[in-house]
Amino acid sequence: MGRLRSYRVKPIESLARGLQVLQTLQEVRAASLHDLHLATGIPKPTLTRILWTAHQQGLVWQRMVDGAFLPSHSQRRLEPDDDAWLVEIASPVLDELARRLQWPSVLAVPRLDYMETLETNSTRTYFDALPPRPRGYRVNMLGSASGRAYLAFCTEQEFDAVIRRLRQRDAPAHGLAFDDEALRRLVATTRERGYGIRAPDFGGDYARPRSEVDDGRESIAMPVCVEGRVLATINLTWRRQVMSTSGMIQRHLDDLRTAVLTVEARARAAGLGHG
CATH class of the missing domain: 3.30.450.40 (GAF domain)
Incomplete structure (x- = not known):
């Protein structure tokens, strides 16, 4: 991947945290709010806002049976045995x-x-x-x-x-x-x-x-x-x-x-x- 040229701007911390959550979900595939808190160190109220925003954008969904959060199928490669x-x-x-x-x-x-x-x-x-x-x-x-x-x-x-x-x-x-x-x-x-x-x-x-x-x-x-x-x-x-x-x-x-x-x-x- 090519290197981005240097800009004199501040990074958007909230965006960085959101991307961190999405990346974690991609890696673990399913996680509870507590799992994500432990993996990212992000406070649960902040995590809740991130997950709700991501859900509104079609990036994350929540399973009813156990409350786990998962990345949308449109955001990841499907495996043959993935339900x-x-x-x-x-x-x-x-x-x-x-x-x-x-x-x-x-x-x-x-x-x-x-x-x-x-x-x-x-x-x-x-x-x-x-x-x-x-x-x-x-x-x-x-x-x-x-x-x-x-x-x-x-x-x-x-x-x-x-x-x-x-x-x-x-x-x-x-x-x-x-x-x-x-x-x-x-x-x-x-x-x-x-x-x-x-x-x-x-x-x-x-x-x-x-x-x-x-x-x-x-x-x-x-x-x-x-x-x-x-x-x-x-x-x-x-x-x-x-x-x-x-x-x-x-x-x-x-x-x-x-x-x-x-x-x-x-x-x-x-x-x-x-x-």
Whole structure:
């Protein structure tokens, strides 16, 4: 890089601090306010002003699930396995969904043989909040609405690979993986509906059935699809004692579908979702 000629001017200290924060975020990729304070030595009130200004300029965004700050996907090179861009696109959509419905939703992505939670609007809901779960929480692929939505709409090659992995671990929670006929029915009925629902014996725990662990919830989930690939799922979850599944579908399925379509459109507009 060429050297800038010397000017008899004072540097803009506030700009220097802002650039220091952006550079730190580029290096660590995600950081809390306290992390940034420790890394830069900048007081937290000043950091808050810097981050808010950077957010207004589209340079920084904040994840809802853990409050971490991240550089915008437009400011960095994307890695093939980087999900941060997807959360950045989906997070404001989930936020708006929570404001309108007041029931929590979760953005989850498929991993080898489970679904992983990336973002939730639970802290923004009024009626209900999900139990505290860290980013990266593992969700049962066969029992959850999210997992079933993914399995029904993913490619045949992906489906076969997931089922093969599940069969390699002969656990009670994977019993459905050994029933080919039940799997075919699951895929067919989920595709026909257009969304996944929880298995009757699924109570939210990865390994134990509802008879042993019951979170008192029901959920529906839809796939986020771009270029023929299921990138993620978005669910809507609520307390079973408050509303039936049919009631929730009648009231809010269109809201969930609109949220999914919005995320898909934003991903396509950003030229993402390839590979």
